[in-house]
Amino acid sequence: MLAFIAFFVAPVGYAVYLSLFIKKRSGFGPAKDVFGGLANYVRAFQDTDFLQSLAHILVFGVIQIPVMLIIATALALVLDAAKGSASRFFRTAFYLPYTVPSVIAGLLWGYLYSKNLSPFNQITGLKTDFLSSQVVLFSIGNIVTWTWTGYNMITLYAALQNVPTDIYEAARIDGATGGQLTRYVKLPLLRPTLILTGIFSIIGTMQIFSEPFVLRPLGYVPDNITPNTYLYLTVARDGNFGYGAALAVLLALFTLLLSGFFLRYAADGGDT
Amino acid sequence: MKKAALFVTLALGLSALGSAYAADPAFPKVDAGKKVTLEVWSWVPGLDKTVAAFTKAYPNISVKVVNLGGGPNTYTKLQTALKAGSGAPDVAQIEYGFLPAFADTGGLQDLSKYGANDYKKYFVPWTWGQVSPEGSAVYAIPQDTGPFAMVYREDILKKYGVAVPKTWAQYAQAASVVNKKSAGKVKLGNFYSTFAPWFMALAWADGAQFFKRDGDGWVQTLNNPSAKKVLNYWYGMIKKGDVSTINAFSADYWNAAGAGTVASNFEAAWGPGGYAGSMKDKSAGLWRAAPLPQWTASSTIKSGNWGGSSNVVTTQSKNPKEATLFALWLNLSSSAISANWVNGGLFPASDAGLDLPVLHEKTKNPSKFFGGQDISAVYTQASKGVNVNFQWAPWFPFANDNFNKQIDLMIKGKLTPDQALDAWQAETLADAKKEGYTVR
Numbered sequence: 001m002l003a004f005i006a007f008f009v010a011p012v013g014y015a016v017y018l019s020l021f022i023k024k025r026s027g028f029g030p031a032k033d034v035f036g037g038l039a040n041y042v043r044a045f046q047d048t049d050f051l052q053s054l055a056h057i058l059v060f061g062v063i064q065i066p067v068m069l070i071i072a073t074a075l076a077l078v079l080d081a082a083k084g085s086a087s088r089f090f091r092t093a094f095y096l097p098y099t100v101p102s103v104i105a106g107l108l109w110g111y112l113y114s115k116n117l118s119p120f121n122q123i124t125g126l127k128t129d130f131l132s133s134q135v136v137l138f139s140i141g142n143i144v145t146w147t148w149t150g151y152n153m154i155t156l157y158a159a160l161q162n163v164p165t166d167i168y169e170a171a172r173i174d175g176a177t178g179g180q181l182t183r184y185v186k187l188p189l190l191r192p193t194l195i196l197t198g199i200f201s202i203i204g205t206m207q208i209f210s211e212p213f214v215l216r217p218l219g220y221v222p223d224n225i226t227p228n229t230y231l232y233l234t235v236a237r238d239g240n241f242g243y244g245a246a247l248a249v250l251l252a253l254f255t256l257l258l259s260g261f262f263l264r265y266a267a268d269g270g271d272t
Numbered sequence: 273m274k275k276a277a278l279f280v281t282l283a284l285g286l287s288a289l290g291s292a293y294a295a296d297p298a299f300p301k302v303d304a305g306k307k308v309t310l311e312v313w314s315w316v317p318g319l320d321k322t323v324a325a326f327t328k329a330y331p332n333i334s335v336k337v338v339n340l341g342g343g344p345n346t347y348t349k350l351q352t353a354l355k356a357g358s359g360a361p362d363v364a365q366i367e368y369g370f371l372p373a374f375a376d377t378g379g380l381q382d383l384s385k386y387g388a389n390d391y392k393k394y395f396v397p398w399t400w401g402q403v404s405p406e407g408s409a410v411y412a413i414p415q416d417t418g419p420f421a422m423v424y425r426e427d428i429l430k431k432y433g434v435a436v437p438k439t440w441a442q443y444a445q446a447a448s449v450v451n452k453k454s455a456g457k458v459k460l461g462n463f464y465s466t467f468a469p470w471f472m473a474l475a476w477a478d479g480a481q482f483f484k485r486d487g488d489g490w491v492q493t494l495n496n497p498s499a500k501k502v503l504n505y506w507y508g509m510i511k512k513g514d515v516s517t518i519n520a521f522s523a524d525y526w527n528a529a530g531a532g533t534v535a536s537n538f539e540a541a542w543g544p545g546g547y548a549g550s551m552k553d554k555s556a557g558l559w560r561a562a563p564l565p566q567w568t569a570s571s572t573i574k575s576g577n578w579g580g581s582s583n584v585v586t587t588q589s590k591n592p593k594e595a596t597l598f599a600l601w602l603n604l605s606s607s608a609i610s611a612n613w614v615n616g617g618l619f620p621a622s623d624a625g626l627d628l629p630v631l632h633e634k635t636k637n638p639s640k641f642f643g644g645q646d647i648s649a650v651y652t653q654a655s656k657g658v659n660v661n662f663q664w665a666p667w668f669p670f671a672n673d674n675f676n677k678q679i680d681l682m683i684k685g686k687l688t689p690d691q692a693l694d695a696w697q698a699e700t701l702a703d704a705k706k707e708g709y710t711v712r
Contacts, residue, residue, distance in 0.1 A: 025708040026488075030378025043706070116524045133680050218522055220466055220680040223673055236348040237669045238707060239377060241355060 019246035040246035053224035061205040064141040076156035094150035106214030131219035159193035195266045206255045311361040315342030318615025354379030362589035368402040376666035381585040383410040386596040398660040399621040412582035413599040414621030418540025419654035428535040447514035461515040468675035475499045476576025483665035489710030495693035503689040530554030540578040541651040545617030548641035561647040575654040667704040
């Protein structure tokens with residue numbers, strides 16, 4: 001309980017407290033933090049850069065999360081069907097990217113993305129600029145998918161392993177083919193795990209930071225590519241701790257809301 | 273024969289003495305009996321070696337060097353420590369452009385209280401304006417500078433029959449020749465599209481003023497005539513494909529420069545060290561340095577500055593007097609300036625330091641990488657041509673990032689250079705006002 005207060009309640013409380021202060025200046029010299037009430041929150045809802053960052057992450061999530069989970073599910077099903085050392089090898093191989101810290105992954109992909117050195121460009125003879133501001137969001141999506149697909153696959157695979165084999169036997173006795181087994185038995189059984197990985201992915205998506213941040217020095221990556229980079233710059237670059245705290249609080253609420261909607265939607269889907 | 277040898281020895285001895293005396297002013301006296309420990313945050317490689325010489329001269333002051341590697345992370349850490357009210361070092365290194373933002377936190381000591389103004393005369397004139405914008409309070413001691421000059425591949429210019437350009441008109445002409453003759457494979461120059469200070473240094477050389485203190489507020493003119501002139505000039509070359517737009521410090525850039533597909537660039541005085549380090553095995557000995565091209569042919573070289581840094585003393589320091597002494601010693605004593613140059617490639621802000629023999633050694637890098645040319649002579653000349661009245665604003669870090677946004681739109685053809693600069697001005701101004709600055 002003490003730990004909960006020290007490591008959860010206190011920081012959140014401090015963030016909320018900080019978010020009520022605005023910077024005030026008169027002429028030169030240091031800014032003073034004065035009580036501003038909800039001014040920072042009002043500013044956030046009028047801040048097109050911040051709202052855009054939310055839009056970015058929504059687009060990102062709507063595309064990246066399903067793609068990643070579909071690939072992860074497919075891989076888990078394949079691995080579950082295949083047995084033996086090959087299965088073990090691929091399990092480890094797909095999981096490996098997750099063990100690479102995201103900063104390192106960003107640097108690695110940063111090299112693979114650089115216009116004149118990229119192996120893709122050298123093989124295909126194209127001059128694709130993966131770091132151009134129009135496609136950089138997709139390039140980041142690719143890094144995130146690369147990192148997390150294997151992780152989600154393992155979770156889903158573990159869920160499949162926990163299914164008692166007599167269920168499969170019963171299905172087979174009823175005459176189910178492999179495809180039907182997957183469609184009507186395995187996938188429904190995976191549903192709770194998919195919801196879980198979905199929630200984790202939503203939360204993870206909202207927190208994306210290191211990938212865009214590592215790519216920043218390599219090209220033009222907008223300040224507000226994700227809400228977290230925008231928040232970070234507000235505090236670390238502009239020194240506005242109050243506004244940063246307000247953004248953090250809003251972001252936490254937004255994540256909570258999104259997760260709530262997803263859970264609701266997923267549960268409703270289960271009823272039909 | 274003997275006489276000549278004696279004369280040489282004498283001359284060498286005298287010049288050594290002369291430079292030593294010229295570079296070392298009398299440093300402020302501190303209480304010799306007081307034991308003090310200073311913590312220093314810096315990104316200068318090998319600073320610990322320099323510090324050893326300091327503790328030899330001042331045995332009671334021990335110095336703990338923390339190398340944070342430089343860049344945004346260092347600033348974040350310092351910013352947070354200043355905000356938190358504890359954990360900041362006694363002395364920290366900050367680039368000139370970012371200094372006002374830190375002065376603005378109230379976390380920096382006014383060093384004029386510790387006699388810093390007495391040392392103004394020992395520094396390259398324009399650097400003092402950077403650390404003491406109003407001419408009274410002194411927020412930092414200048415450390416190194418980045419006056420601008422041109423670096424180029426002598427072999428490639430020869431190959432395409434192009435003379436070293438002395439004016440911007442000649443440069444554009446040469447860029448077009450190289451592009452045509454090489455069928456687009458080789459570019460004479462490169463535009464660093466994500467480094468505002470690089471662009472600003474080019475405009476600075478033309479007398480541009482981006483920020484100015486005015487009474488109790490500020491004037492911001494990011495879209496000033498010089499900036500428009502410089503950006504339109506470069507945009508013309510970008511559109512024709514005569515120059516490339518590869519990012520600074522990227523693997524792409526080093527590869528292109530090493531392979532000879534980019535034949536020249538404009539780099540600060542600390543740049544050649546990076547060339548020597550990043551292209552060790554490629555193109556060594558082929559590079560040369562020349563003064564920045566000028567808008568009108570003239571014998572006086574006007575230049576700007578990119579980067580360079582200063583040493584601040586934080587208000588959290590318990591020994592600001594000793595910290596000020598250290599910052600002065602680090603940037604004015606000939607032994608420290610020499611070590612900073614040899615280990616970290618810091619081009620001194622000290623006036624006398626520019627003449628130190630070690631800077632002009634042709635057998636050592638970066639001069640060695642530049643074919644044994646005394647490139648420091650080129651940069652010393654550039655340093656003397658830097659406009660003194662240039663100022664930065666506390667919200668420069670924001671302007672710095674916003675520049676990238678506008679230039680990105682310009683290169684994609686969505687904004688003209690003038691529109692890009694106007695947008696840069698408008699968006700930065702709006703943000704500065706939101707942050708509570710009085711600015712117009």
